Structures are given as C-alpha cells and as structure tokens.
Amino acid sequence: MFHSHYNPEYLTSDIITGEAVHAFGTRRGGVSTGIFESLNLGLSRGDDPEHLYENYRRLGAAVGFTPEQTVLVHHAHSARVDRMGKQDRGMGLLFPQKEYQDGLYTNEPGVALVVFTADCTPILLHDPVKHVVAAVHSGWLGTAKGIVANCVNALIRDFGCNPADVEAAIGPSIGSCCFETDRDVPEAMVKALGPEAEPLSFITHEGAPEGKFFPDVKAINVLWLHRCGVKKIDVCEECTKCRPDRFWSHRVNGVKRGNMGNVIMLKEE
C-alpha cells in the first residue's frame, strides 16, 4: 500500500521495510518556478541549479538523506544498470555524470540512488537480508528490454540476493487508462515476454481510434519481476497523466516540465 506525505509531497510504499528510506516524488512542495513549479528534481531541463539543490534539500530533510548523498541516474532508455558507491555521491547534482544508465544499485549505506520519471515507471528495490537497494527507470523501451529483470539479476550476481527476499515498489506512472500507443509498443512487449504479455499489452479502450493500444506498463514490469522470482511487489495505482496537478507528465506537459525524483537509500548507522 502507498502512503502520501506532504511538504514537500511524496509517496512511500509499505512493502519497503526498515533500514531503507525511500520516496516517490511528486511535483508539489518545492521552490522551482515557471514551467518547473515546483518540486522539480530533474537535472537536464534548464532549471535554476540553486532551486534544484533546495528541492533536494527539502525532500531529503523530510525523507532522511542529504543532497550530498545523492547519485543521480543519467537516463538513456537503456537496459543498463550500474553499481554505485560512496565515491559516486554527488554525481549529477554536484559534478557531471559521465556514463549513461537507467538503473542504479548499491549495498553501501548513505548512498541515495535517484531515478527520474514523468510518465515512465519508477521501480525501487530493497533486499533486507543482503542489505541492498536499487532504483530503476523503466519507460516503455526499458520495459521492453527488461531493465528491472537486469537489475534483479545484477543483485543476484553481485550480492547473492535471493529474489524471494527482494521488496519491489512500482511508483506513479502513466496507466493503461492513458498510455495510447501504436502497435509497435505492445508488439515489443510480446516479443520480449511471449504470449503471457499479450493481455497486458494489446489492451483496447472503447471509443479509441482503430489500431491504438493501451499497454499496462506497470503490470508488464510485475510480470518481469515474477519471472525473476520477486514476489513482494507493491504497485501504485496513480496515473501521472490523469493527475497533472500532482505529477509531472510528459504526455501532458511535453518537454516544458520538470521531473519527479524517485529515491532510495540504506540508512547509515
């Protein structure tokens, strides 16, 4: 189950336990102005760096991390996931990113992993047994490439995680109500996952134009998680496009917008 918190506004999932702090950001409760009003946590869109820093400070003060602890992803709609550590702290906010990736993971406490979304699907992972966290940006391309499965497999490979221990929270993103696509998107999902993905991908809505489909990207990510043995999964039902007052939505705002930040960190002793 997801819970709302205010000033600044963010959501948490009660599937993620104890030693990890986390937040799915909204667009409300920050200091950015104009097209970034107000809780913009995205780097690349031209917001004032001082506003951006203050937004991280405010969210971090509420959630339990500092701007200096953050490691910001450098999206490329890829399936690449990279291991991060204390030496990477400040990447994105305090010094430029070099590599591109769409998922971050770490077993080091005090490293706040951040992925951005504005309709794409954010997924936060935590293994309370091996003490590992991960943050994944899974847009439709990343979903078709199985980035969340890549990430779980990296946790198994690098830390010996048992997927049955892994807690997965799928945050606010565009829902099947609004994600209108051509045939290429559901086809890519079924190509990747087989017939089991068909009813989740070739969804039609009454009155929608001929040849348009409404893939349920959250449900497809759940299928990826099930395939790699993750059972503890919480899905946020909120649709970013249905609630542009609360969330940044690429489909609503185009490129003139901010980004949600989705954060997870192992607490330091």
Ligand SMILES: [Zn+2]
């Ligand atoms: Zn919607």
